[in-house]
Amino acid sequence: MGTFIGVLVNRLSRIVDRIRVLEKKHESLTAEEVNFRYIELALLGRRLRTIYIALSCEVSCGLTVGVIIASAFIDAIVSINLSTWIAGLFVLAMLAFISGLAAFLREIFLAVQSTRASMRLEFF
Known part of the structure; x- marks a missing residue:
């Protein structure tokens, strides 16, 4: 999981x-390039928000x-039965992992999708 978070x-x-690169390069661009x-x-x-959601789920x-x-x-040390609690937490962990x-x-x-869009602009 640590590697995945990385x-x-x-x-x-x-x-x-x-x-940051795109926000700096607005001088000397054509109207079509500015629109792109x-x-x-x-x-x-959208990618930033999606990665943020994935990171939040994985953490x-x-x-x-x-x-x-x-x-x-x-549970082992105090001898209380936490098996239901642990099972519920495990299900929550797996849901978070799957969501991430x-x-x-x-x-x-x-x-x-962004790569395909940039390829269209370059070749047409």
Whole structure:
């Protein structure tokens, strides 16, 4: 999960860097290029929000797994039955993990869409 969070943070930083580059390059552009920049910025904004959702889900999953591990140790040491609590937390962790993966997949689709749009502009 840590590696996956690292991948998401890397993608997030690349999106932020691209937004900064696009926001600086508005002088000496044709009207068509300016319009394409606005479209690309809008798409990058959607990607940014989607990565943020994926990161939030994956970090929530990681925190929940930490609570599960702590609960399991408390259950073993104090001899109270926390099995229902641990099972519920596990289900929540898996839902957060699946949601993060789904958001990541959506961001990949948005990235491919932006690449196709830029290829159309270059070749036509």
